[in-house]
Structure formats: C-alpha cells, structure tokens
Amino acid sequence: MRIGYPCINWTLDCKTDRTFRLKSYSEDRLIETVENNLDCLLRVLEFNVRNNILFFRITSDLVPFASHPICQFRWQDFFREKFEKIGAFIKRYDTRISMHPDQFVLINSKDKKVFERSRRELLYHAEVLSLMKLDTSVKIQIHIGGVYKDKMKSIERFIKQYNRLDSVIRKRLVIENDDVSYTLSDCLRIHSRIGVPVLFDILHHRINSSGQNVEDALTLISSTWKRQDGVPMVDYSSQKKGKRQGRHAETIDMRDFKNFLVKTKDFDFDIMLEIKDKEKSALKAVEITLSDVRFLKIKIPKMKKFISAF
C-alpha cells in the first residue's frame, strides 16, 4: 500500500500549478510557467520520497492551456528531457502517479464539441505520462459524467464514446464513483461492458451509495484491475463536520482512518487522501501505518539514501 495526496504541497515554497490568464498567453509565458511547474514537481516528489509518501496526483494545470487551440507551441519537445528526468525519479523510487482531469472532461456529453475538447484534454494528460515514460499502471481518473435526465442512455453513450478514444487514453483511463450521479454499481456495470478499471471513492460511496459495505466494495473493484493496471487505487477522505455532504475535511480523522485500515487489512491498494491540508494528513497517515504493527503493509522507498534530485 502506498499513501498519497493530490496536487498541492503546502510545505514547500513552490507551486506545481502556476498559471496565467488566457489573455496573457504567449510562448515565453508558457515556457516560464511550465519550467517553474516541472522544477517544483521534482521537488515535491523528492519531499514525498523522503517522507515515505509514494503516491501523488499530478495537477492538470502542469501545462496551462495545453489542450486549448491557442497553444501551438511544442512543449512536448521543448521539455522532453525534464519530463524524462522526472519520470526516471518516479520509477527509481517506485512512486505511483495519478492524474484527475477536472469537471469539464465529459466522455458521455451529448455535445460533440464537448466530447472533442474532452478527448484533447485527455490526450494532453496521456502525453504528460508518456513523456515521463511511465507504464500503464499510471492512471487518469474520471467520472462517468452527466446524467442528462436519462441515466441508461447516458451510460450507453459513455460506452460508445469511450470506444472512440485513442488507445493511449484508454489504456490509462479508470472510472470513479461520484457523489451525485453514478454509484459504484453503475461503474461496475460499465466495467463489465468495456473492462475499464474502477477506482473506489469512499466518501462518494457514503453519500451516493449502491449498498455495498467497504469490504464488499473493495472485493468488487479489486477484480477490475488487471496486472498491467497495477494495484487498485482508492480515494479516501473524511466528511467535514457540520458542512454540506461531500465537503472534504480540513485534516484527517485518525480514528476513522485507523478503523478503515483495520477493515481493509486483507486488501492491497494505493490510497489517495483527499484532505484539505494535503501532505500534513499524508504524513500523519504514514506515521500511523509505520508505527502500528497492524498496518505494516505500507510501502517504503526502495533505497534509504537517494541522490538529490536537484
């Protein structure tokens, strides 16, 4: 099991998701921003390895406007070596990477233009991971999309339009149950048709449940991940107390987390902590898994000492 957090590290004094306004787009601006984001990404990954955090979600904002028509610059060629260097670091320390395109990516949209924009955005995500030379266990997670007042038709449209996606996208795509529309059972039904692995989101399952307990859910999703997909990925977060359902907590609820670890001790998976304070909660989670013999299945870096990445 690896423990991770998404996109942002608050401890370091750099950002991996710096951006700018579309109106201020220029090649110089793009180069400057991407250079900053990639350099920072390597620093974040090194911070993570030093702290036994071997799972990390890379931000979709790494290359601003990458899938927008305004971007004609070949950032792939310009930054090829930097991407390779980051990828080498990731592989060397056996870090698991994921990406999560944002809410505008909709495979099952009724609007051809929305589907085409989504395809281009997914291609950008797949390109980033290919440039890092990462294998197909490195996944891009998306939700099923909109319901458009007819869930059955929208699921069929998802399947049809999924099959039109480029193979570089399909081999990395995984689907995740969401908090309002598509449940775990909906995702499993889609898996049975097209074989796409299912990522299990604990909090979404609590809010928008299809009835399974956590153990049964993990059994079900585990069989959707094949050898080339790596171990299953799970999104974990605590509900923010007294707030609207689905809001993420400020920091990890250690009692709830320990309960979860005990319940799931017989499964192997990588866990993404979707919690506001990011690496702080990940550090707490790593600490408990390393200090309590009941949870000793956590992965630690292959090499104790490592050469500085920068």
Added chain:
DNA sequence: TCACGTCAAGCAGAT
C-alpha cells in the same frame, strides 16, 4: 503594495 473582479471548459443541486 494591495483590493478585488474575474478566470477555458459543464454539470447538478441548492438557493
């Protein structure tokens, strides 16, 4: 230096 209006993209649910 700082306040604050606005930012590529879509949907669903709340107000």
Added chain:
DNA sequence: ATCTGCTTGACGTGA
C-alpha cells in the same frame, strides 16, 4: 434565474 462545488485560489488590473 443565479450561485456554488468540484481536487485547489490566485491572476492581473487599477488605484
């Protein structure tokens, strides 16, 4: 009809 949340505030103009 309009606003908010989503994985996350922060860019950039004007004073």
